[in-house]
Amino acid sequence: xxxxxxxxxxxxxxxxxxxxxxxxxxxxxxxxxxxxxxxxxxxxxxxxxxxxxxxxxxxxxxxxxxxxxxxxxxxxxxxxxxxxxxxxxxxxxxxxxxxxxxxxxxxxxxxxxxxxxxxxxxxxxxxxxxxxxxxxxxxxxxxxxxxxxxxxxxxxxxxxxxxxxxxxx
Amino acid sequence: xxxxxxxxxxxxxxxxxxxxxxxxxxxxxxxxxxxxxxxxxxxxxxxxxxxxxxxxxxxxxxxxxxxxxxxxxxxxxxxxxxxxxxxxxxxxxxxxxxxxxxxxxxxxxxxxxxxxxxxxxxxxxxxxxxxxxxxxxxxxxxxxxxxxxxxxxxxxxxxxxxxxxxxxx
DNA sequence: AAAAACTTTCAATAATTATTGAAAGTTTAA
DNA sequence: TTAAACTTTCAATAATTATTGAAAGTTTTT
Numbered sequence: 001x002x003x004x005x006x007x008x009x010x011x012x013x014x015x016x017x018x019x020x021x022x023x024x025x026x027x028x029x030x031x032x033x034x035x036x037x038x039x040x041x042x043x044x045x046x047x048x049x050x051x052x053x054x055x056x057x058x059x060x061x062x063x064x065x066x067x068x069x070x071x072x073x074x075x076x077x078x079x080x081x082x083x084x085x086x087x088x089x090x091x092x093x094x095x096x097x098x099x100x101x102x103x104x105x106x107x108x109x110x111x112x113x114x115x116x117x118x119x120x121x122x123x124x125x126x127x128x129x130x131x132x133x134x135x136x137x138x139x140x141x142x143x144x145x146x147x148x149x150x151x152x153x154x155x156x157x158x159x160x161x162x163x164x165x166x167x168x169x
Numbered sequence: 170x171x172x173x174x175x176x177x178x179x180x181x182x183x184x185x186x187x188x189x190x191x192x193x194x195x196x197x198x199x200x201x202x203x204x205x206x207x208x209x210x211x212x213x214x215x216x217x218x219x220x221x222x223x224x225x226x227x228x229x230x231x232x233x234x235x236x237x238x239x240x241x242x243x244x245x246x247x248x249x250x251x252x253x254x255x256x257x258x259x260x261x262x263x264x265x266x267x268x269x270x271x272x273x274x275x276x277x278x279x280x281x282x283x284x285x286x287x288x289x290x291x292x293x294x295x296x297x298x299x300x301x302x303x304x305x306x307x308x309x310x311x312x313x314x315x316x317x318x319x320x321x322x323x324x325x326x327x328x329x330x331x332x333x334x335x336x337x338x
Numbered sequence: 339a340a341a342a343a344c345t346t347t348c349a350a351t352a353a354t355t356a357t358t359g360a361a362a363g364t365t366t367a368a
Numbered sequence: 369t370t371a372a373a374c375t376t377t378c379a380a381t382a383a384t385t386a387t388t389g390a391a392a393g394t395t396t397t398t
Binding site: 007014017023042091111115122123124129147150165 | 173174175179182183186187190192193194195208209210211260261266276277281284285288290291292293297298299300301302304305306308309312315318319334335338
């Protein structure tokens with residue numbers, strides 16, 4: 001059975017799901033939904049457009065738009081003759097993934113690497129506990145450095161590189 | 170300046186940081202901390218050991234240990250002559266990453282792919298909005314399938330494959 | 339310089355998520 | 369079969385995180 005779908009239904013389903021996915025990855029719902037809405041919109045949207053579409057308050061809209069700008073995935077646009085700001089997001093999914101990886105690397109991987117570097121300095125009686133500590137944190141550290149380097153490479157290379165890599169797998 | 174560190178200090182720092190990292194990736198603090206504690210412990214630990222070390226309640230400990238078992242990264246161990254259950258986690262970091270990827274794929278990527286497949290069925294007047302909708306969700310869908318396949322490959326292959334891959338980059 | 343149009347902030351509140359602890363459930367030993 | 373040892377559940381509570389909305393701030397226009 002083939003089931004067609006109305007545009008509005010599809011749009012709502014997408015925005016809703018993007019919000020849920022965001023939540024389970026530690027991104028707040030409103031932020032993820034604003035991003036989804038901008039992804040779908042051919043035109044840049046104003047804060048009011050966003051408030052209206054997602055039924056959220058001005059404060060919430062403003063804060064999360066700024067958040068998306070901080071993540072480097074939304075930008076301002078000024079329209080001639082209009083005083084207010086409009087916002088848009090890039091439609092290139094690969095570029096989006098690149099940017100998100102880059103930011104998460106900076107925000108979450110770097111701090112944990114700092115801790116892992118620090119705790120390499122534990123010393124004391126070489127008992128089982130200390131050995132395990134050194135083994136585990138050392139392994140985790142080298143693994144994390146590897147992943148970090150990989151993300152760095154990924155976030156500095158172009159789409160073509162990525163697709164070639166995928167091909168090899 | 171070289172700064173050494175006590176075992177206990179290092180351990181606490183690690184457990185604390187692991188909890189924080191977990192939180193920003195949508196994993197609850199207690200769960201992440203229990204995992205960190207087990208990673209460091211040469212011996213399997215009982216629920217009580219965990220309650221004691223992390224200063225958490227029995228209910229909390231129990232629920233989150235079960236959660237970790239559901240994720241496939243902690244297992245039970247029975248000690249001869251002991252009635253209670255002990256818990257341990259694998260110390261192979263690569264194996265851990267594999268398992269976590271596999272689970273997140275199942276829990277989060279699959280559902281979003283289902284939605285992306287569904288919304289491919291939108292129809293209606295072919296205006297700018299609909300075109301953008303089809304473009305964006307279509308791109309996202311094919312990108313997500315690629316990533317999904319990549320994770321699948323990753324989670325089925327061995328450490329060596331992964332390190333060879335890293336080398337190539 | 340005053341008003342209008344717009345953006346930002348933030349204390350109060352709501353919603354969500356995590357945690358507790360005691361009671362109920364289960365298994366093993368006496 | 370009773371008691372003890374242990375595990376699970378879950379309603380109540382606490383902690384955290386998200387959201388609101390109105391006031392304050394800023395920029396532009398008149």
